Each structure stands twice: as structure tokens, then as C-alpha cells.
Amino acid sequence: MTLGSIRHEIVINRPAADVWKLAGDPARLHEWFPGITGLTLDGNRRTITVAGGLTMPEDIVINDPSARRFEYSITLPIFTFHRGMIDVIELDPDRCLVVYSTEADPRTMALVISGGCYRALQELKRQMEAPIEETVA
Template sequence: MPRRASVRRQVRIPAPAEEVWALVGDPGRLAEWFPGVECCRLEEGGRRVTIASGLELFEEIVTLDPLQRRLQYRVVSGLMSEHLATLDVLDLGNGGSLALYSVDAVPATMALVLAGAGASGLEAVGRRYGGP
């Protein structure tokens, strides 16, 4: 298996990009959409996240760009020696949006797990707006 992996998942959401971004682009609202996040507390430079298995992670906010609707963050504690997550919300121009969630990670397996969790959270957001 490769040491590093880069995994991208995409979800169409039947809601305007601004509305989707207001939720998923707000670093403090992670627990409202990301599965298994029990607690999210903003701290200097990032956020401290507690997940359902009891793990606590500190996530450094790398990019928060509302014009591009891009959020990037890096988990700097836990199982991973490297991590970068990128969340983009693109306007599809028809009242809908496309959310892209990418994870680059070492070890590679964590990229799969994290991207899968993020995508399922975005799918749940889509269902709130009547998506599949």
C-alpha cells in the first residue's frame, strides 16, 4: 500500500452554494454536519474536535476563504503524520451546488476513512434540502 493517499469525494446539493457554505464553511459548526463529531470548540489557530470513539483532535485552520468558498484544515494530532483536508463549495448556477471534500493523508488508509466520513456528512446535508 502507498504511504500517502489523496482521496476526493463530491456531493451535489440542491441548495445555493452560499447557503451550504454558511454551514460547512463555518469552522465552529462542524458538529452540525460531520458524522460522529461530538464536540467542536474553536481555539487559537483552529478547533478542538472530539469524535464518537473518544479521540480528541486539534485541527489547524489553514485556509478560510469565503470568496472561493474554500476551507482547508490540518489535523495535527492523532494517528496521522500528515493530513490536509480541503472543502470546496462550487456554485452550479441553477440553485444547486457541488461540495468537494478531499483528504491527503499519511497513512494512506486514513485518507479513505476521513474522506468517506466527510462525504457522508455532505450527503446528509444534501438530504436536508431534498437530495438523494
């Protein structure tokens, strides 16, 4: 079987730099990814805990603020391979496209994980486009 490969994308009406500030910060994933209840960061090792109770260790593979690309790999034994990629692409000075891609073996895990990524993009957009007062609050 081939890898599972799923891509979700969303246009956010905020400058790419603003979005990257949140989406590209490995320590802030739990702020915009629904269902992540805990996060620790130790160098390039990040560990998240999800609402279902599972703890997922991750290796950060790429964190490139110039290209605005963040890439990580879940290292749970159930994965033979996993790669999660977040790209923040400027569309114009006030808008950007955020692409969240998941590749995995076993392929079904790509679908399981990417469902969370889809909801995360919606939440990221909600937060980034919220009025300033709500963002501050």
C-alpha cells in the same frame, strides 16, 4: 508510499452561498458531520471529539469565503501529513457542487477519515435540501 488521496463530491440543490454559510463555518462542523460529538474553536485551532472517543486537534489553514474554500489539517501524531479541503462550487444560481477532499500520510488514514467525510456530505445535502420547517426545527 504515496499519500492517500480521496475525494468525495455531491450536488446540492441550494445556492452556493447558503451551503457555504454552514459548510464554511468552522464552529458548525458538528452540525453536519455525523459522529462528531464535541467541538471547540480557539482562533485557528479547532478541536473535535469523535464518537469513538478520540479527540483530534486541527489547524485551520484556509477559510476563504470568496473562493468558498475551507482547508484544515489534523495534527494528531499518527498523521505525518493531513489536509482536509471543502470546496463549495456554484453550478448555477440554485445548485452547487460540494467537494470534500482528504490527503493523508499514512495513506490508510485518508480512507479512515474520508469515510466520515462521505457521510458528512450526505448529511449536508439532507439538511440543505430539507423543507424549511425541518431546517428551522
